[in-house]
Amino acid sequence: xxxxxxxxxxxxxxxxxxxxxxxxxxxxxxxxxxxxxxxxxxxxxxxxxxxxxxxxxxxxxxxxxxxxxxxxxxxxxxxxxxxxxxxxxxxxxxxxxxxxxxxxxxxxxxxxxxxxxxxxxxxxxxxxxxxxxxxxxxxxxxxxxxxxxxxxxxxxxxxxxxxxxxxxxxxxxxxxxxxxxx
Amino acid sequence: xxxxxxxxxxxxxxxxxxxxxxxxxxxxxxxxxxxxxxxxxxxxxxxxxxxxxxxxxxxxxxxxxxxxxxxxxxxxxxxxxxxxxxxxxxxxxxxxxxxxxxxxxxxxxxxxxxxxxxxxxxxxxxxxxxxxxxxxxxxxxxxxxxxxxxxxxxxxxxxxxxxxxxxxxxxxxxxxxxxxxxxxxxxxxxxxxxxxxxxxxxxxxxxxxxxxxxxxxxxxxxxxxxxxxxxxxxx
Numbered sequence: 001x002x003x004x005x006x007x008x009x010x011x012x013x014x015x016x017x018x019x020x021x022x023x024x025x026x027x028x029x030x031x032x033x034x035x036x037x038x039x040x041x042x043x044x045x046x047x048x049x050x051x052x053x054x055x056x057x058x059x060x061x062x063x064x065x066x067x068x069x070x071x072x073x074x075x076x077x078x079x080x081x082x083x084x085x086x087x088x089x090x091x092x093x094x095x096x097x098x099x100x101x102x103x104x105x106x107x108x109x110x111x112x113x114x115x116x117x118x119x120x121x122x123x124x125x126x127x128x129x130x131x132x133x134x135x136x137x138x139x140x141x142x143x144x145x146x147x148x149x150x151x152x153x154x155x156x157x158x159x160x161x162x163x164x165x166x167x168x169x170x171x172x173x174x175x176x177x178x179x180x181x182x
Numbered sequence: 183x184x185x186x187x188x189x190x191x192x193x194x195x196x197x198x199x200x201x202x203x204x205x206x207x208x209x210x211x212x213x214x215x216x217x218x219x220x221x222x223x224x225x226x227x228x229x230x231x232x233x234x235x236x237x238x239x240x241x242x243x244x245x246x247x248x249x250x251x252x253x254x255x256x257x258x259x260x261x262x263x264x265x266x267x268x269x270x271x272x273x274x275x276x277x278x279x280x281x282x283x284x285x286x287x288x289x290x291x292x293x294x295x296x297x298x299x300x301x302x303x304x305x306x307x308x309x310x311x312x313x314x315x316x317x318x319x320x321x322x323x324x325x326x327x328x329x330x331x332x333x334x335x336x337x338x339x340x341x342x343x344x345x346x347x348x349x350x351x352x353x354x355x356x357x358x359x360x361x362x363x364x365x366x367x368x369x370x371x372x373x374x375x376x377x378x379x380x381x382x383x384x385x386x387x388x389x390x391x392x393x394x395x396x397x398x399x400x401x402x403x404x405x406x407x408x409x410x411x412x413x414x415x416x417x
Contacts, residue, residue, distance in 0.1 A: 085301065088278075088279070088280055091300075091301045091302070092272075092277075092278070092301070092302055092306060093306065093308075094278070094280070095278075095280070095281075097278075097306075097308065098278065098281075100306075100308035101276075101308060101309070101310035101311075135308060137306075138301070138302070138306065140301055140303070141305050141306075145301070147300070148300035148301040149300075150300060150301070152279070152280035173298075174300075176295065176405075176406045177403075179295045179298075180295075181279035181280075181285070181291055181294070181295075182279040182280045182282075182285040182286065182397070
């Protein structure tokens with residue numbers, strides 16, 4: 001008898017705070033059970049930098065605040081069969097999107113020029129730095145997202161529920177107590 | 183003699199003059215709603231309480247019950263429409279739950295949970311709306327207004343003050359404060375106003391008491407809105 005092929009799971013944090021990844025790790029010893037069914041591909045947990053072309057599940061934390069975020073998101077969509085938005089920022093822009101009603105130039109001016117103590121400040125312009133977008137966008141505005149895990153962050157139990165539902169071949173469902181926007 | 187109609191196959195009694203939602207809540211059946219409040223005249227604007235009566239869509243907060251009506255409410259079709267309406271409310275305003283004092287006690291959020299809203303689906307507007315912190319005891323955060331008009335009705339009909347109004351039309355409709363300056367501080371709005379108590383979302387907030395109840399102990403942490411609805415309160 002051959003062992004069932006493990007599902008490849010890739011994860012990333014775009015314009016997020018890594019809080020959702022921390023919550024993911026809060027599934028604690030259930031990680032061992034999970035690792036009987038999955039292997040991690042590109043992820044901050046493995047430090048692999050690019051997705052394999054045959055990933056089964058991609059988990060995205062954070063929204064889109066700069067050009068690199070969009071590039072990474074598209075790479076995930078291209079290489080993952082199922083894409084999951086994890087947490088408030090991926091779903092609605094979250095905290096980074098609280099800048100959306102301000103013009104980007106005003107923000108850069110205030111952060112690098114006009115705040116106290118920034119007399120000779122300059123706006124960073126290194127070619128290695130990704131350019132910020134005018135507004136922070138939820139990821140479903142750019143690529144098709146298959147499932148959403150709301151929460152800031154989603155609880156470990158909510159993440160566990162979604163992943164185990166998917167592994168069981170079911171539509172993920174979060175009932176009362178697991179479904180939270182905060 | 184009392185009459186009956188059926189709601190999702192259940193026989194619901196009603197007395198003359200009762201609307202469908204009033205009869206349903208008296209019978210312990212939850213119909214999702216946002217602008218409806220049992221203590222006020224219905225406004226019929228949010229359309230969350232839409233049901234099908236004999237196959238036709240209608241708002242159950244304004245439609246009077248009639249003998250023999252066949253009413254459908256908890257169907258996949260109607261709940262999908264309710265979910266879409268709720269998603270539109272979320273993208274039109276700035277509903278950033280993690281920073282909102284009303285989170286956990288918010289009818290919009292709890293209704294979205296009830297309807298299984300996993301994302302806002304549509305593109306967010308990210309409107310720019312100023313906060314009014316002029317009043318010594320209250321804060322107005324217009325970013326979260328869903329135009330239910332409960333504060334308008336409470337202030338006008340109960341408090342006799344007319345502090346709030348809806349201004350503009352269509353997508354430009356917005357909540358205003360009836361003062362020359364447009365500021366809440368320049369009205370006779372006070373702590374004991376009914377209008378200070380009715381906001382279903384986080385627009386009208388009492389100052390200096392934010393986040394008083396810890397996560398896990400807030401109203402809708404304990405039970406979903408279908409079990410704690412305003413319709414069954416005060417009875």
